[in-house]
Amino acid sequence: MLRATLRGFLAHKGRLLLSALAVVLSVAFVAGSLIFSDTVSRTFDRLFAATSADVTVEPRQDLTSAVPTGVVQTVPADLARRLEGLGGVAAAHVDVAVRDAVVVDAAGTPVGPTTGAPTIASNWEPTRRSPVRLTSGRAPHGGGEALLDADTARYRGVRIGDVLTVQAQPGSFRVRVTGIATFTTTNPGSARLFLDTPTAQRRLLGSTGRATGISVDAARGTSDTALRGRVEAALGPGRYDVRTAAEHAKSAAADLGGFLKVIKYVMLGFAGIAVLVGVFLIVNTFSMLIAQRTRELGLLRALGADRRQVRRSVLTEAALLGLAGATLGLAAGVGLAAGLIRLLSAFGMNLRTTDTVVAWSTPVAAYAVGVGVTFVAAFLPARRAAAVSPMAALADAEVAGVGRPLRVRAAAGAALGAAGAAALAGCAASGRAATAASLLGAGVVLTLVATVVAGPLLVRPLIRVLGGAFPALFGAVGRMSRRNALRNPRRTGATAAALMVGLALVAGMSVAGSSMNRSFDRRIDRTLGADFIVQNRNFLPFPAEVTARVRGTPGAGVVVRQRFAAVAVALPDGRRVETTASAYDPRLDDVAHLTYASGGTGAALAAGHVAMDAGFARGHGVRPGSVLPFEFQGGRRARLTVGALTDQGDTEAFGVQGGLFLGLGTLERYVPGTPDAAVYVNAAPGTAPALLRSRLERALAPYPQVQVRDQADYKKLVHDQIAVLLYLVYALVGLAIVIAVLGVVNTLALSVVERTREIGLLRAIGLSRRQLRRMIRLESVVIAVFGAVLGLALGLVWGLCLQRVLALQGMTALAIPWGTIATVVIGSAVVGVVAAVLPALRASRMNVLTAIAHE
Incomplete structure (x- = not known):
């Protein structure tokens, strides 16, 4: 055997x-x-x-934010001197590194990676553990000099002697490149700019008394763990994050x-x-x-x-x-x-x-x-x-x-389909996002399996309809192609199932993507009242001088700043929620249209007050006038009064819990120096918005990281972000379609072999090669369209249920992309034609007598 x-x-x-x-x-x-x-x-x-240094001392990372806040947490620089006196310490030095610096050349072109990796500006403190070494030129001395990494210098054409402008949170400054540093290990893709330590502290952190960390080298015979214990004892428990080299790595x-x-x-x-x-x-x-x-x-x-x-x-x-x-x-x-x-x-x-x-x-x-x-x-x-x-x-x-007979398939498919339909119905009726998402997952799996199992039962009724015009259009050839597709429902169902899976994903995600786009469009139309928004390309905060330029632009009227802060709030129901709060200037109503369930903008932005989403407040027992404990970055604590409850209804759509916002004065009290993340601008009376835009763009030309956007631009930005997810799904589906084409090719090729004698007899009684090829192509097309119809029907149901889940997150609009659906159907027919090319060609080249004699 x-x-x-x-x-x-x-x-x-x-x-x-x-x-x-x-x-x-x-x-x-x-x-x-x-x-x-x-x-x-x-x-x-x-x-x-x-x-990694033997031991590193860094600020305690107490809170995290889903949105970049631009706040650089620091430690006192004099910790290095204190730690140098400890037993077992060979050396301790100051570390300064910021990841949101922008470096531009004399032409105003950014000098940095185009991949989204950061440009890291730091102090030049060469040690045996430095990731780079000086390979040409000399080290920086004084406020006007810097080193640049070799990879960035090569990619951007920067040479020793070139002048660069560094834009950091405390302000912009110019440096001359005095040397090139080459990575001794893997270059992680970021650009690196090095300044001498006092300059880095002053220019990047705003004070020579601050540092982003302290690196401590152990003396010979002292283990990292023992040294960490001594450092923690000297600094006091819980004040800083103290890690060994292994822990830091x-x-x-x-x-x-x-x-x-x-x-x-x-x-x-x-x-x-x-x-x-x-x-x-x-x-x-x-x-x-x-x-x-x-x-x-x-x-x-x-x-x-x-x-x-x-x-x-x-x-x-x-x-x-x-x-x-x-x-x-x-x-x-x-x-x-x-x-x-x-x-x-x-x-x-x-x-x-x-x-x-x-x-x-x-x-x-x-x-x-x-x-x-x-x-x-x-x-x-x-x-x-x-x-x-x-x-x-x-x-x-x-x-x-x-x-x-297909009785067993019918029973199994009906049972699975009923269970899947019940799960999807439960998803649509659920009032909790987590429950709805779980039911959606179960419903998708069950209905997919049910359709695969029961697919052969649908072959005869659907293909009779889909191929109904074939006899009228193609005569006997069309009739035979339709009968060939009906000959073995199991085979046709299995062949179409591969295409069905991919197209169901396309339909479902297209409905979700279109609904998200429409929901965000409605949100933007409803709430955004500013003529323009000035933002960083990567949504990172920008230096204060950008805001100053905006204010100084002729024709700029109302200018409202927005900042972000990581906060934690202790709620009356006992929960502690970490989230991101926004802070605004007092004239928020001039650039945004907010609706309130209680209170108003004045109460929300008053000193010591905060606004909260009404739905979030109800869910956690918060009422207008409630006084809640807040914690800000750096361990600063406050008790803020809930001055207003907003009724926007879709704060969760942006991935930020609570819809919290407060006045800039309140934020500055607890987190001073927070940089601006966006500036909302209205044209002054008598200034056309188009004219103001051109002036803003000219004024901000030295800052290539920021963009001036109107409502249409902002919508396009959101659409582009959603499209990234859809493109990933389409790539997955593209792979599925490639394999589905292989499946159709394989089925037709094996079917041709199986029908060799039949094909020979058809040729013998007068069927031409051209008619034979057409018959096989039509058979392939009807199978592919059958799979597309099943996939689209299934995907539309999934998409509608997925939209219900999104609605519980505030994205309530429903949009069905009929253009995409029509394209899918047409594309499926094309897939059928392409898949039939080789099998049809092979069938048409058969020798008639050899085919008739085939067993």
């Missing part, structure tokens, strides 16, 4: 090729994502381990881990889609191969092979296919990871492919996916093969199950 299995596998290797491609794609994305993330993690682990790696997880999960998402769609392809392939080998299997049974041996033979073929696909996929995964590493290098993150890490878990995962998926997908066809009766097979009957 083993020899027979191997011969059977090798005899059909061409027919199994497309199934193997699905396995290769699945495994490649799994292996590539694991290799890439392991390589980047290992590289940065080495970087952080090599550059682990913390830095954890911060990077979020970025790596996004990439890893995106790639694993591609792998998951490839696996899901590939299952349909493999099931179809083995089902058809077994149907075509009926006589061969019957002969084996007649020669003494029992059902177990036949089943084992088919599963062995599947395992061989999985092994071959997994091996090729693992190799492709290594290449994919290398390509990603090179792509990062092109964007300034200089990883080396020679450092590629292939952990033992990667091959294990690759072969588990490749062999496991193929084995599972082939199990049902193997059972059908084992059920072949020797006499029936020798009499050339069909495989058991092909002609069997």
